Amino acid sequence: MAARRNRHRLLLAALVLFTLVNLVPILWGLLISLKQPADAFAIPPKLIFTPTLEFHQEVWLERGFAGYLLNSLVIAGVTVLISVPVGTLAAYALARMRSRVAQPLLIGLLAVRMLPQILLAIPFFVMARWLGIIDTYPAMVLAMVAVNQPFTIWLMRSFFADVPVELDEAALIDGCNRWQAFRLVVLPTVRPGVAVTALFSMLLAYNEFLFALILTGSHTKTLPVAIAEYGGEDINYWSLSAAGAIGIMLPPVIFTLLVQRHLIRGLTFGAVKG
Amino acid sequence: MWLFLLPSVLIMALVLAYPLASAVYYSFFSYYLGGTGLRFVGLGNYLGLLAEERFWSDLLTTVIIVGASVALQLAIGLALALALYAVGAWVRTITLLNFLPHVVTPVVAAIFLKWMFMGRWGLLDSVFISFNVFPPDWLGDPIWAKASLVLADTWRFMPFLMLVLYAGLQSFDTSLIEAAEIDGANGWQRLRYVILPMMKPLIVFVVAIRVMDAFRFFDLVYVLTNGGPGTATETITLYTYQLAFRMLEVGRASALGVLTLLLIAGLIVGMILFLQRRGREVV
Amino acid sequence: MTFKPTGRRRLLALSAAALAAPALARTARADEPVQLLSHRYPALEFYAKKLTTAVPGTTVDARLMPSGQAAQLERIALSSGASTPDVLWVNSTTVTSFAKSGWLEPLDALWDRHREEFHLDDINPASLRGCSYEGHLYAMPITTNVLLYAYRADLLEAQHLAPPASWDDSVTLAQALNTPRRSGTTISLKWDMPPYELQSVLNTVGDGWFDKDWHPRFAGPRDIAAIALYERLTRFAVPGFTAQSNDENTVNFAQDIAATGQQWATRCAAMDKPETSRVVGRIQWTVPPGGKQAMTTDAYAINRRTEKDKDALFRLLAQALSETNQREAASLCVPPRRTVLRDPDIQARLRWYPAVSRALDVAEPLPALAEFNEVAELATKRMVQAIVGQMPVQDAMSAASREVTDLLTARGYYKS
Numbered sequence: 001m002a003a004r005r006n007r008h009r010l011l012l013a014a015l016v017l018f019t020l021v022n023l024v025p026i027l028w029g030l031l032i033s034l035k036q037p038a039d040a041f042a043i044p045p046k047l048i049f050t051p052t053l054e055f056h057q058e059v060w061l062e063r064g065f066a067g068y069l070l071n072s073l074v075i076a077g078v079t080v081l082i083s084v085p086v087g088t089l090a091a092y093a094l095a096r097m098r099s100r101v102a103q104p105l106l107i108g109l110l111a112v113r114m115l116p117q118i119l120l121a122i123p124f125f126v127m128a129r130w131l132g133i134i135d136t137y138p139a140m141v142l143a144m145v146a147v148n149q150p151f152t153i154w155l156m157r158s159f160f161a162d163v164p165v166e167l168d169e170a171a172l173i174d175g176c177n178r179w180q181a182f183r184l185v186v187l188p189t190v191r192p193g194v195a196v197t198a199l200f201s202m203l204l205a206y207n208e209f210l211f212a213l214i215l216t217g218s219h220t221k222t223l224p225v226a227i228a229e230y231g232g233e234d235i236n237y238w239s240l241s242a243a244g245a246i247g248i249m250l251p252p253v254i255f256t257l258l259v260q261r262h263l264i265r266g267l268t269f270g271a272v273k274g
Numbered sequence: 275m276w277l278f279l280l281p282s283v284l285i286m287a288l289v290l291a292y293p294l295a296s297a298v299y300y301s302f303f304s305y306y307l308g309g310t311g312l313r314f315v316g317l318g319n320y321l322g323l324l325a326e327e328r329f330w331s332d333l334l335t336t337v338i339i340v341g342a343s344v345a346l347q348l349a350i351g352l353a354l355a356l357a358l359y360a361v362g363a364w365v366r367t368i369t370l371l372n373f374l375p376h377v378v379t380p381v382v383a384a385i386f387l388k389w390m391f392m393g394r395w396g397l398l399d400s401v402f403i404s405f406n407v408f409p410p411d412w413l414g415d416p417i418w419a420k421a422s423l424v425l426a427d428t429w430r431f432m433p434f435l436m437l438v439l440y441a442g443l444q445s446f447d448t449s450l451i452e453a454a455e456i457d458g459a460n461g462w463q464r465l466r467y468v469i470l471p472m473m474k475p476l477i478v479f480v481v482a483i484r485v486m487d488a489f490r491f492f493d494l495v496y497v498l499t500n501g502g503p504g505t506a507t508e509t510i511t512l513y514t515y516q517l518a519f520r521m522l523e524v525g526r527a528s529a530l531g532v533l534t535l536l537l538i539a540g541l542i543v544g545m546i547l548f549l550q551r552r553g554r555e556v557v
Numbered sequence: 558m559t560f561k562p563t564g565r566r567r568l569l570a571l572s573a574a575a576l577a578a579p580a581l582a583r584t585a586r587a588d589e590p591v592q593l594l595s596h597r598y599p600a601l602e603f604y605a606k607k608l609t610t611a612v613p614g615t616t617v618d619a620r621l622m623p624s625g626q627a628a629q630l631e632r633i634a635l636s637s638g639a640s641t642p643d644v645l646w647v648n649s650t651t652v653t654s655f656a657k658s659g660w661l662e663p664l665d666a667l668w669d670r671h672r673e674e675f676h677l678d679d680i681n682p683a684s685l686r687g688c689s690y691e692g693h694l695y696a697m698p699i700t701t702n703v704l705l706y707a708y709r710a711d712l713l714e715a716q717h718l719a720p721p722a723s724w725d726d727s728v729t730l731a732q733a734l735n736t737p738r739r740s741g742t743t744i745s746l747k748w749d750m751p752p753y754e755l756q757s758v759l760n761t762v763g764d765g766w767f768d769k770d771w772h773p774r775f776a777g778p779r780d781i782a783a784i785a786l787y788e789r790l791t792r793f794a795v796p797g798f799t800a801q802s803n804d805e806n807t808v809n810f811a812q813d814i815a816a817t818g819q820q821w822a823t824r825c826a827a828m829d830k831p832e833t834s835r836v837v838g839r840i841q842w843t844v845p846p847g848g849k850q851a852m853t854t855d856a857y858a859i860n861r862r863t864e865k866d867k868d869a870l871f872r873l874l875a876q877a878l879s880e881t882n883q884r885e886a887a888s889l890c891v892p893p894r895r896t897v898l899r900d901p902d903i904q905a906r907l908r909w910y911p912a913v914s915r916a917l918d919v920a921e922p923l924p925a926l927a928e929f930n931e932v933a934e935l936a937t938k939r940m941v942q943a944i945v946g947q948m949p950v951q952d953a954m955s956a957a958s959r960e961v962t963d964l965l966t967a968r969g970y971y972k973s
Contacts, residue, residue, distance in 0.1 A: 008360070008361055008363075011357050011360060011361050012361050012363060012364065014357070015354070015357055015358070015361065015364075015368055016364075016368070018354070018372075019368055019371045019372050022371075022372055022375065022429070023371060023374065023375075024390075024397070025375070025383075025386045025387055025389070025390050025429065026374055026375065026378065026386065028386070028389060028390070028397050029378075029382070029385075029386045029389065032389065036832040036833070037808075037811070037832060037833045038811065038812075038831065038832055038833050038834055038835055041389075041395040041400075041808050041811075041812055042395075042400075042812060042835070043394065043395055043399075043400040043403055043404070043738075043812060043814065044400055044401070044403070044404030045397060045400050045401060045404070082285075086281045086282045086285065087282055089278040089279070089281065089282065090278060090279045090281070090282035090283070092278055093275050093276065093278035093279045094279070096275065097275060107539065107542065107543060107546075109286070110482075110486065110539075110542070111294065111535060111539065112286075112290055112294065113483075113486050113487070114486050114489070114490075114534065114535040114538040114539055115294065115297060115490075115531050115532070115534070115535045116490050116492070116510075116511045116514045116515070116530075116531045116534060117490065117492075118492075118511075118514060118515050118518055118519070118527075119297045119514065119518065119527060119528055119531040120293045120294075120297065121633060122296075122524065122633055122636075122637065123292055123293035123296040123297065124293055125633050125634070125637060126296075126637050127292055127293065129637065129639060142285070142288075142289050143289060145285055145289075146285050146286050146288075146289035146290050147289075147290075149282055149285065149286050150286075151483065153282065154479055154482075154483070155438070155479065158442075158475045158476050158479045161475050162442075162446070162472075162475070178275065178278075182278075192441045192444055193441065195441075196437060196438060196441045199437075200434070203376065203377065207379045207380055209379075209380060209381055209493075213626065213630065214630070214633065217592075217618075217620070218618045218620065221620075223379070224379045224380070224381055224382075225622075227379060227381060227382055228381040228622065228623070228626065229597055229620075229621060229622040229623070230597070231381065231385070231622075231623045231626075232623055232802075232803075232804045233596070233597060233598040233623060233624070233803065233804065234598050234599055234804075234827075235804060235807055235808060235811070235827060235833050236599075236833070237597075238385070238804070241382055241385060242382070242385075242386075244382070245378060245379060245382035245385075245386070248379055248382075249374065249377050249378060249379075252377045253370070253374070253377060256370055256373055256377070257366075257370065260366050260369065260370065307632055307636050308636075308654055308657065308658040308927070309658070388800075391797075391800075392797060392800070392801075392805060393795055393796035393797025393798075393800075393801070394740075394795055394796065394797075394809070394812075394814045395808055395809070395812050395814065396797075399796075403738065408737060411796040411797055412797070413797045413799070413800035414796055414797040414798065414799050414800060414945075416947075419800075496749075498800060499747075499799070499800050500747050500748055500749045500800070501748070502746075502747065502748060502799035502800060502941065502945070503799040503800075503941070503945040503947070504799070504938075504941055504942040504945045504947035504948070505938070505942065505947065506947070516934060519628075519629050519632065520930060520931065520934045521931050521934055522632070522931065
């Protein structure tokens with residue numbers, strides 16, 4: 001028992017160490033956002049300096065990033081609200097179908113994810129312009145939901161695949177229809193799956209760059225596009241994009257924290273199976 | 275049952291059918307973005323690309339980088355997921371912190387990593403140089419440049435694998451693992467014969483997704499090396515981008531895109547068939 | 558089965574409504590602002606701000622981003638026949654390509670009409686050349702940027718060395734100044750833009766890019782010698798030069814890890830600011846050895862399909878480029894107006910201006926070929942392969958010559 005506890009302690013120490021190393025690029029980015037450029041790239045690296053909030057302030061207050069944050073949140077939020085339910089339904093159908101079409105269909109779905117995105121850029125622009133929806137929320141949301149579907153379906157399907165079919169059958173025998181069996185019996189068992197899927201869909205929509213560059217304008221510009229506008233051509237811009245990058249992380253981090261509760265709770269359904 | 279599929283299929287058909295179809299359509303034409311009109315060339319674009327040495331060398335580079343980075347991130351992601359599962363303490367904090375690299379906006383993640391790897395004033399170099407050690411040229415040496423890209427991609431995407439695999443572990447039936455423990459299976463045996471087989475569908479999923487995405491590996495290469503030194507890190511997608519927006523040859527770029535799609539699809543189907551022949555259904 | 562209106566569903570309905578509202582409002586809006594799409598650096602940011610207030614009653618909606626993205630977005634919009642952006646950023650290489658594709662409004666008539674009112678004759682002819690294609694003017698120059706040779710005056714003085722008179726000298730100088738912690742020179746060969754830095758060495762050691770019929774000269778012995786010389790220079794360069802472009806180059810100077818190198822005029826001001834530089838006052842600028850170095854004009858053009866009044870757009874641009882504005886922006890970029898450039902006050906206040914004036918006199922724009930971006934894409938790749946030793950110089954240059962000839966043949970050159 002003592003050996004086991006020691007082993008756990010060792011493992012934990014290794015995990016903590018790894019985590020710290022893994023965080024270095026972000027911490028360094030944070031430091032850069034708090035320094036003047038002359039100090040930010042000094043050799044040897046400067047760890048003692050007078051921090052400045054100048055760049056954070058400039059980005060969020062003077063350069064309108066607060067408004068872009070709102071755009072990002074609306075687009076990511078609505079995308080998740082549409083994409084996850086719709087994708088979960090489809091995933092359940094594909095997981096339970098005995099038809100021979102299911103598997104090819106599943107792989108076919110992913111074609112979108114196999115084509116380099118840049119090739120979709122021109123047709124997406126043409127289509128959105130034709131519909132007159134460039135620089136509106138629906139354009140981005142529709143694109144994000146569609147692009148997200150294959151991933152959502154696949155991920156949810158792997159979670160449904162782990163749920164024994166006997167569970168559905170029992171529900172059907174007990175007088176549920178398909179919808180009820182899904183909604184009341186199967187869905188609750190894959191809550192961790194739904195949580196993870198929502199998290200990744202949110203991140204994908206929130207961080208999307210290329211489609212956002214093409215489909216948004218000054219009314220709907222999202223944060224990644226805004227940050228990329230300061231990607232270079234002046235050393236001060238780097239400090240600005242570092243400041244933006246640190247700030248843009250907060251909403252997804254909060255979302256991850258919220259989702260985590262559901263992640264851990266998945267432990268319980270083993271008993272249902274019995 | 276088919277009704278469950280309807281909303282999803284409808285949205286995808288409405289939004290994606292045209293862009294996908296037009297990419298395939300353009301691949302049969304000579305389409306110069308600066309010129310006027312399209313000229314049908316049949317399979318000309320495809321044959322031209324397949325005859326190019328550049329296509330094959332970029333493909334090889336892509337396969338090396340994708341193979342190495344997916345293997346590395348699967349190994350680390352799985353190890354982390356299992357370690358978190360075994361330790362059970364501080365799980366939330368550690369997962370959250372390790373997940374952060376995946377939260378950073380891709381455009382900026384690449385810049386953050388550039389600040390690590392850049393010659394002399396990048397963090398790696400500047401730490402080494404403070405001790406009067408002069409490290410290799412991380413982005414300028416053909417081999418190190420590939421290694422740096424593999425590390426960069428792993429840093430970005432390992433959290434994705436960690437989280438999905440950990441969530442998978444959480445939703446498994448723990449009674450089997452406990453039963454194996456009672457039966458006297460040691461840690462390795464439990465991993466090999468109980469945990470891994472149970473996780474197979476999820477592992478296949480994450481590997482498939484990562485292979486797909488890594489094949490289209492773009493932002494990181496574009497920002498860190500732009501294919502250099504010379505063509506040492508030029509990937510297929512970088513070449514597609516260069517064809518489309520620098521050479522303005524949208525027809526040839528589309529053909530290259532479709533070739534990429536076919537390649538990845540072949541790879542994924544092959545992987546699934548191989549695994550299926552050896553065991554239970556994985557997809 | 559029952560459909561309870563759960564909180565989530567209500568939220569969904571609400572958000573759908575919220576989404577529809579702005580979409581409907583958009584079609585109803587009467588007076589759309591002028592859409593400006595531009596590259597972003599401090600000088601262009603300054604002018605974008607001036608544009609939004611230049612003409613009362615006209616609102617300007619400016620989107621500024623790094624050059625690669627801006628050019629990509631412009632190509633997508635213009636090639637699909639969009640009427641916006643109304644005003645777009647071009648430089649000396651994109652202007653030829655866009656003009657040849659017929660995407661830009663020729664400005665000759667408008668220029669003549671407003672010549673007197675806005676003192677347009679004051680604008681440097683060299684800058685105008687950078688906005689023209691086949692004898693027509695397509696854009697209004699904002700700034701003309703030029704490459705200078707920057708060197709650490711303190712280090713050269715300590716060793717009693719002089720700035721180089723030729724590129725051969727520059728190699729010797731870089732070698733003499735090279736130490737483990739401070740490289741002899743800094744080079745940026747990240748191949749994501751035209752090879753501005755190679756321009757001077759190709760033109761002075763080599764024979765340049767093309768003969769008068771657009772046949773490439775790369776495979777000739779002098780161009781090969783030029784690239785071989787540059788390879789020697791890279792041995793004393795800050796490591797990672799294939800992954801570096803202007804920003805990294807600037808940091809290399811600012812952090813005291815490079816002793817010499819080429820630098821754009823727009824970057825000089827950062828060298829003397831203590832917030833960005835650790836070598837304040839120690840850098841000096843001169844003309845690159847032998848001259849004939851790159852210059853490029855950043856300019857604003859009018860979309861040919863714009864639905865706005867083109868005369869009004871022209872006046873808007875001319876207004877923003879007033880002498881007062883150019884004077885105000887002088888520390889950020891090189892003004893195209895000659896009265897501002899030669900102003901003794903500015904020449905004294907901004908210590909790099911004398912070098913800039915001399916550099917402009919001997920600079921040589923990249924070839925005014927509509928396909929130059931594509932040519933550069935092919936040729937630079939081979940030149941960089943030769944420089945990093947991935948290919949023998951001779952082979953790389955012959956390959957470059959062959960590939961460029963094939964490209965231009967396919968684009969309809971060399972007929973007759």
